[in-house]
Amino acid sequence: xxxxxxxGADARxxxxxxxxxxLWSWIGSxxxxxxxxxxxxxxxxxxxxxxxxxxxxxxxxxxxxxxIMQPATYNGLFTVHGVIMxxxxxxxxxxxxFGNFFLPILIGAGDVSFPRVNLASxxxxxxxxxxxxxxxxxxxxxPDTGWTFYAPYSLRTGTNVSLAxxxxxxxxxxxxxxxxxFITTVHRLRAPGMTWHRMPLFVxxxxxxxxxQVIATPIIGITLLLVIAERFFGIGVFDPAxxxxxxxxQHLFWIYSHPAVYxxxxxxxxxxxxxxxxxxxxxxxxxxxxAYSSLAIAAFGSIVWAHHMFTSGMGEAANLVFSLFTFxxxxxxxxxxxxxxxxxxxxxxxxxxxxLYALTFIFLFSLGGLTGVMQGALALNVHLHDTYFIVxxxxxxxxxxxxxxxxxxxxxxxxxxxxxxYCRATAVVAWVPLFVGFNLFYFSMLVLGLMGMPRxxxxxxxxxxxxxxxxxxxxxxxxxxxxxFFGNLVKALFRGERAxxxxxxxxxxxxxxxxxxxxxxxxxxxxxxGGPYAYNPGRKA
Amino acid sequence: MSDPVHEALDHRDPEGxxxxxxxxxxTEMLLFGGLFLLYAVYRGRYPHEFxxxxxxxxxxxxxxxxxxxxxxxxxxxxxxxxxxKGQKRLCMTLLAVTALLAVTFLVNKWLEWGAxxxxxxxxxxxxxxxRPPGEVLFFGLYYSTTGLxxxxxxxxxxxxxVVLGLVAVDRVTPDDHVLLENAGLYWxxxxxxxxxxxxxxxxxx
Numbered sequence: 027x028x029x030x031x032x033x034g035a036d037a038r039x040x041x042x043x044x045x046x047x048x049l050w051s052w053i054g055s056x057x058x059x060x061x062x063x064x065x066x067x068x069x070x071x072x073x074x075x076x077x078x079x080x081x082x083x084x085x086x087x088x089x090x091x092x093x094i095m096q097p098a099t100y101n102g103l104f105t106v107h108g109v110i111m112x113x114x115x116x117x118x119x120x121x122x123x124f125g126n127f128f129l130p131i132l133i134g135a136g137d138v139s140f141p142r143v144n145l146a147s148x149x150x151x152x153x154x155x156x157x158x159x160x161x162x163x164x165x166x167x168x169p170d171t172g173w174t175f176y177a178p179y180s181l182r183t184g185t186n187v188s189l190a191x192x193x194x195x196x197x198x199x200x201x202x203x204x205x206x207x208f209i210t211t212v213h214r215l216r217a218p219g220m221t222w223h224r225m226p227l228f229v230x231x232x233x234x235x236x237x238x239q240v241i242a243t244p245i246i247g248i249t250l251l252l253v254i255a256e257r258f259f260g261i262g263v264f265d266p267a268x269x270x271x272x273x274x275x276q277h278l279f280w281i282y283s284h285p286a287v288y289x290x291x292x293x294x295x296x297x298x299x300x301x302x303x304x305x306x307x308x309x310x311x312x313x314x315x316x317a318y319s320s321l322a323i324a325a326f327g328s329i330v331w332a333h334h335m336f337t338s339g340m341g342e343a344a345n346l347v348f349s350l351f352t353f354x355x356x357x358x359x360x361x362x363x364x365x366x367x368x369x370x371x372x373x374x375x376x377x378x379x380x381x382l383y384a385l386t387f388i389f390l391f392s393l394g395g396l397t398g399v400m401q402g403a404l405a406l407n408v409h410l411h412d413t414y415f416i417v418x419x420x421x422x423x424x425x426x427x428x429x430x431x432x433x434x435x436x437x438x439x440x441x442x443x444x445x446x447x448y449c450r451a452t453a454v455v456a457w458v459p460l461f462v463g464f465n466l467f468y469f470s471m472l473v474l475g476l477m478g479m480p481r482x483x484x485x486x487x488x489x490x491x492x493x494x495x496x497x498x499x500x501x502x503x504x505x506x507x508x509x510x511f512f513g514n515l516v517k518a519l520f521r522g523e524r525a526x527x528x529x530x531x532x533x534x535x536x537x538x539x540x541x542x543x544x545x546x547x548x549x550x551x552x553x554x555x556g557g558p559y560a561y562n563p564g565r566k567a
Numbered sequence: 568m569s570d571p572v573h574e575a576l577d578h579r580d581p582e583g584x585x586x587x588x589x590x591x592x593x594t595e596m597l598l599f600g601g602l603f604l605l606y607a608v609y610r611g612r613y614p615h616e617f618x619x620x621x622x623x624x625x626x627x628x629x630x631x632x633x634x635x636x637x638x639x640x641x642x643x644x645x646x647x648x649x650x651x652k653g654q655k656r657l658c659m660t661l662l663a664v665t666a667l668l669a670v671t672f673l674v675n676k677w678l679e680w681g682a683x684x685x686x687x688x689x690x691x692x693x694x695x696x697x698r699p700p701g702e703v704l705f706f707g708l709y710y711s712t713t714g715l716x717x718x719x720x721x722x723x724x725x726x727x728x729v730v731l732g733l734v735a736v737d738r739v740t741p742d743d744h745v746l747l748e749n750a751g752l753y754w755x756x757x758x759x760x761x762x763x764x765x766x767x768x769x770x771x772x
Contacts, residue, residue: 139583206590214583244594248601252711261690261707262700263605268707269700274608278601 037544039445044545056141059543061148062127063443069115069123070512072155076110077505079103084501087494090486100484101170102185106162108173109190113197114155116428117286120293121239122151122204124435125232127443129208131536131543132226134217134552139210147203154197161189172482174283177264177275181256188257195250198243201289205239208232219554226534226558227316231296234320238285238292242328246282249275273338280331288327290424291391292320294431295362298384301438302366303559304532305381306373310559312365319358326355336404337411345404352402359395363388378530379453383434386461390426394419397472412482415475421468433460433511440515441529445542446522452514460507466500533560581745588749592756595719599760602712606767609704616701621771623688624709628679629769632672633761639668640758643727643751653741655734662731665754669724676717680710709768716760723757726750 040059044051052060083103086093095103126144130137138144162168165186171179175194180187212233216225253275255261262268264275303310310316332340332348366388375381397419401407410416441447474493479486486494528537539547610617646661687694690707730750733739739747 139580140587143587202591202594206587206594209590210583210587213586214580240590240594241597244597245601248598248715251715252601252605255711259690259710261711262703263609263707263711268703269609269613270704270707271608274605278604 037540037546037549039540039542040545041445041542042545054145056137056145057545058126058130058137058141058144059443061144062123062125064148065118065122065126065151068152068155069119072110072114075159076107076115077508079107079110081501081505083107084498086484087486088498090488090491092485095484097484098167098170101482102162102168104482105169105172105190106158109158109169109194111424112173112286113194114151114158116290116424118151118197118201118204119290119428119432120297120435121208121232121235121289122148123432124228124297124439125204125208125235125293128439128536129211129229129232130215131539131547132229132534132558133212133215133220134535134548134554135211135215136547136551138207139214140207143203144207147200147207150196150200150203154193154195154200157189157193157196161186161193165189174279175250175253176279177253177256177270177272178266180253181265188254191250191253195247198247198250201239202243202247205236205243208236209240212236217551217554221554223314223317224554224557225317227299227310227313227320228293228296230317231292231299231320234324235289235292235296237321238289238324238327242282242285242289245278246286249278249282273335273340276335276338277332280334281328284331284334285324285328287423288323290428291359292323294387294428294435295359296320297431297435297438298366298387299362300532300534301380301384301434302369303561304438304530305376305378305384306370307376307531307561308369308373308559309557309561310365311368311371312361313557313559315361316365319361322358323355326351326358330355333402333407336407349402349404353399356395356399356402363392363395379450379457380434380438380530382454382457383430383437386457387427387430387434390422390430390464394422394424394426397422410475412480413475414471414479414481417481418468418471418475421471426464426468436515438530439536440518441525442536442539442541442543444519444522445525445540446518447525447529448514448518448522452510456507456510456514458507459503460511463500463503463505463507467497467504468500470494470497470500534558581743584745584749588752592752595756596760599712599715599763602708602715603763603767606708606712609701609708613699613701613704616699617705618771620702620705621768624769625679625682626769628675629765632675633765635668635672635675636758636761639665639672640755642668643754647744647747647751650734650739650741650744650747655741658747659731659734662727662734666724666727666731669720669727672720673717673724676713676720680713705768712764712768716757716764719757719760723750723754726753 040057044055052064055061055064082094083100086095086100126138167185169175169185169187169190170183171185171187175187175191180191212225212229252261252263256264260268263270264272266272299310299316330348330351332344333352336345336349397415401410401416401419437448437453470493474490474497475481477490477493479490479493525541527540529541530537535552536543538552642661642665646658646665649655649658649661683689684692688706689695690703690710695703695706727750730739730747733746
């Protein structure tokens with residue numbers, strides 16, 4: 027615990043009423059902290075919408091045959107579940123919420139480089155979210171293509187694909203602007219003495235993420251625009267009836283969407299890298315290895331896209347090359363896992379709620395990562411492609427990985443962001459159904475997939491019944507955990523105890539500020555004299 | 568908006584503004600890159616049909632528009648130098664010339680598309696029915712690429728006019744001209760993309 031008076035304890039907090047107050051002082055604010063909170067609010071809302079849709083799908087699978095809906099409804103639901111979760115929760119989740127809130131603070135800056143662009147980026151996000159929701163209820167039915175919008179079906183279906191695709195395009199613009207902003211901020215606004223190798227590793231992760239966003243997102247932008255042009259004007263570039271090649275759609279889609287999964291996971295890894303040293307009371311093991319592995323993931327992650335297409339008929343040579351790269355891209359992720367565990371070794375571990383969730387992340391992400399490597403093997407991939415194994419793997423990485431990292435980061439930084447402490451015991455209680463329910467749910471999916479259950483079917487054969495029942499029970503347990511988790515935080519917002527400046531004994535810059543931080547962050551821009559995780563005196567950080 | 572601390576940051580760091588603009592230009596190039604990638608694949612697949620379809624585009628329009636855009640890039644480059652030397656009036660004149668050339672380009676493009684559409688040469692149009700797939704794809708790509716480029720010309724035109732207004736009211740000055748510089752950079756990007764479009768579509772033979 028920090029004994030000294032935090033800097034700016036007497037200053038106005040960013041949560042205090044500003045100007046005329048009211049809604050506009052939030053949705054028109056260019057303060058990176060307020061924008062982070064805006065993102066958090068909208069994202070958690072969209073998360074719950076998608077969770078509800080997910081639960082409806084699980085109820086549908088409770089019995090064979092139609093349970094509560096018809097096949098067309100199911101198609102719409104899994105599409106919308108995917109679109110919301112991917113484009114509105116896991117892709118922007120950590121960078122937009124915690125990146126916005128903490129990136130400037132962690133490098134000792136007053137704000138990001140382009141505060142107004144940052145606000146514009148949030149407004150793009152709102153617009154995209156509204157359009158996506160609108161696409162469900164207008165036109166001729168919710169889009170039913172799956173979140174991948176594969177041609178030629180996406181060109182032919184009569185459902186409201188154009189609007190959903192345009193929503194994804196707008197969300198992409200939001201993502202690009204955030205990426206540009208973060209890269210520029212890291213280059214230009216580091217405090218004096220904050221050299222590249224003194225930056226907290228979350229900043230490195232955000233920096234790598236920014237580059238992926240900037241380089242990959244325009245490709246999906248043009249691809250989605252072409253889908254719209256194809257639907258309205260029939261230009262033919264993806265339409266086999268006109269000489270176009272649908273396989274090219276898949277290539278262009280995955281040139282973005284594979285790197286996008288690293289947009290989802292790299293900042294999550296960055297947040298975990300902040301939490302582990304704090305609660306192990308040790309300097310991070312292998313600082314540079316972790317920093318550069320983020321960049322390595324960004325680099326290798328952009329040349330593995332076609333491993334989503336092993337069964338699409340690309341040809342042997344392409345399959346072999348992309349299989350090889352897929353194995354290689356697992357290496358930098360593994361480097362991080364080994365560094366985290368090495369940091370724990372001989373640490374003085376405090377199993378506080380953020381740490382519990384962070385450790386859970388390592389376990390679930392490792393499972394997700396390893397099942398991913400399995401799919402990199404060509405022979406096995408043919409068997410697993412388009413089965414529940416893929417869905418299970420994806421949820422282990424994206425929910426077990428990014429989702430749990432989001433929860434861990436929320437528990438870690440909540441007291442800083444809102445100046446209130448939640449009930450720690452309740453956070454631990456919530457972990458039990460979250461962990462148990464999660465594994466019941468998604469491990470069943472892995473098993474079902476190996477047995478041959480295809481993804482995106484609204485119905486199942488009798489031999490899959492047991493697996494589906496276990497998964498549905500798991501899903502309900504998981505949602506119970508989510509309810510306790512978020513209920514605890516919402517309660518803390520209003521009735522939580524006042525949080526001290528440094529409740530966890532952290533060493534990075536955000537803990538030198540009062541909780542919640544003052545409007546200007548730092549009364550005077552600090553001068554940095556050492557590494558970010560100064561736990562071991564006498565040892566170089 | 569009530570917060571001058573954060574508002575002020577935008578103007579404090581011209582170098583940062585340049586970094587941000589170059590990153591943005593990178594994303595724009597990648598956006599067109601997707602179209603050029605499709606072009607490369609389909610031209611590799613249908614080389615003869617691309618060549619024959621390309622003959623139907625008007626060299627006159629293509630080369631006239633190249634001339635217009637290259638001249639506008641010159642004028643936008645000169646207007647920055649004029650402002651740096653403190654010649655506000657000359658800067659504004661050159662900006663107006665650039666904007667006028669942008670309008671000329673768009674009018675040309677309008678006439679060119681109009682002529683093509685008049686001949687039924689548009690996706691699903693009577694002029695393309697029964698043509699081999701390579702030619703259909705050529706025109707599909709032609710309309711997508713020049714259409715997207717045209718939208719960028721339009722966006723650039725709006726930016727130029729806004730900056731012209733800001734120069735007039737002294738919000739962009741010889742000491743604080745990064746906005747004009749960035750607008751110029753964007754305009755050059757529009758130009759560079761066109762430099763690729765011209766040979767790929769108009770000069771296929």
